[in-house]
Amino acid sequence: MNRREEILLAALEVFAERGYTGASIAAVAERVGLTQQGVLHYFPSKDRLLAEVLRLRDERNLDLITLPGESGRITLDTVAAIVEYNEQRRGIVQSFTVLSAESVLDGHPAAAFFRERYGGSRAWMTQVIRAELGDSLPGGVTPEQAAPLLFAVMDGLQLQWLLSPDEIDMSGLFQAFLALLRSGG
Structure with missing residues (x-):
C-alpha cells in the first residue's frame, strides 16, 4: 500500500468516526504517523481529501457492482x-x-x-x-x-x-x- 492510499484509508476511518465537520487533518496525520504538512503534501485541503475518500469508497464498490x-x-x-x-x-x-x-x-x-x-x-x-x-x-x-x-x-x-x-x-x-x-x- 502506498502512502497516499494509507492516508485515504485513515481519513475514511476518521470521517466515519467524527464526520467531516468533526474530523481534522491533524487526526488523519496522527493515524498515519505524519505531520499535518505531510498529509497536505498529498491532499492540499480537507475538502480535497474528502473528495478522494468518497472516490475511493465508490471505487472499492465498483469491483462488486x-x-x-x-x-x-x-x-x-x-x-x-x-x-x-x-x-x-x-x-x-x-x-x-x-x-x-x-x-x-x-x-x-x-x-x-x-x-x-x-x-x-x-x-x-x-x-x-x-x-x-x-x-x-x-x-x-x-x-x-x-x-x-x-x-x-x-x-x-x-x-x-x-x-x-x-x-x-x-x-x-x-x-x-x-x-x-x-x-x-
Missing part, C-alpha cells in the same frame, strides 16, 4: 450481493452513512457528490428494476418510484445495522424487500 449477472448485466441479485458484502465492511458503511447524512448541511463539500451519486444511482436502478420486473410492480408502484425506495431501504437498513448489528440482519431483510418487489402485487 460490476460482477456479471445474467449476460453481464447488473441485477437485483447483484445489488443484494453488495448489501451482503457491506456486512463485512462496517467502517466503509459507517463512513458512507455519516458523510451522506452530514452532506445535507448547507455548504457541505460533499453535497454535490451525493446529489450526483444518488441521481445517477436512481437512474441505473430504475433500468435494473424495469429490466427484471417490468412496469407492473406491487401496489401500482413504477420503476421510477421503486428505485429511490430501494435505496431508502438500503440506507435505512445500514443505519439500523450500524446501531444494532446483533438485531438487524441487513442482507436478510433486504432479500425480504426484494421478495416484496418481485411478488407482483
Whole structure:
C-alpha cells in the first residue's frame, strides 16, 4: 500500500468516526504517523481529501457492482450481493452513512457528490428494476418510484445495522424487500 492510499484509508476511518465537520487533518496525520504538512503534501485541503475518500469508497464498490449477472448485466441479485458484502465492511458503511447524512448541511463539500451519486444511482436502478420486473410492480408502484425506495431501504437498513448489528440482519431483510418487489402485487 502506498502512502497516499494509507492516508485515504485513515481519513475514511476518521470521517466515519467524527464526520467531516468533526474530523481534522491533524487526526488523519496522527493515524498515519505524519505531520499535518505531510498529509497536505498529498491532499492540499480537507475538502480535497474528502473528495478522494468518497472516490475511493465508490471505487472499492465498483469491483462488486460490476460482477456479471445474467449476460453481464447488473441485477437485483447483484445489488443484494453488495448489501451482503457491506456486512463485512462496517467502517466503509459507517463512513458512507455519516458523510451522506452530514452532506445535507448547507455548504457541505460533499453535497454535490451525493446529489450526483444518488441521481445517477436512481437512474441505473430504475433500468435494473424495469429490466427484471417490468412496469407492473406491487401496489401500482413504477420503476421510477421503486428505485429511490430501494435505496431508502438500503440506507435505512445500514443505519439500523450500524446501531444494532446483533438485531438487524441487513442482507436478510433486504432479500425480504426484494421478495416484496418481485411478488407482483
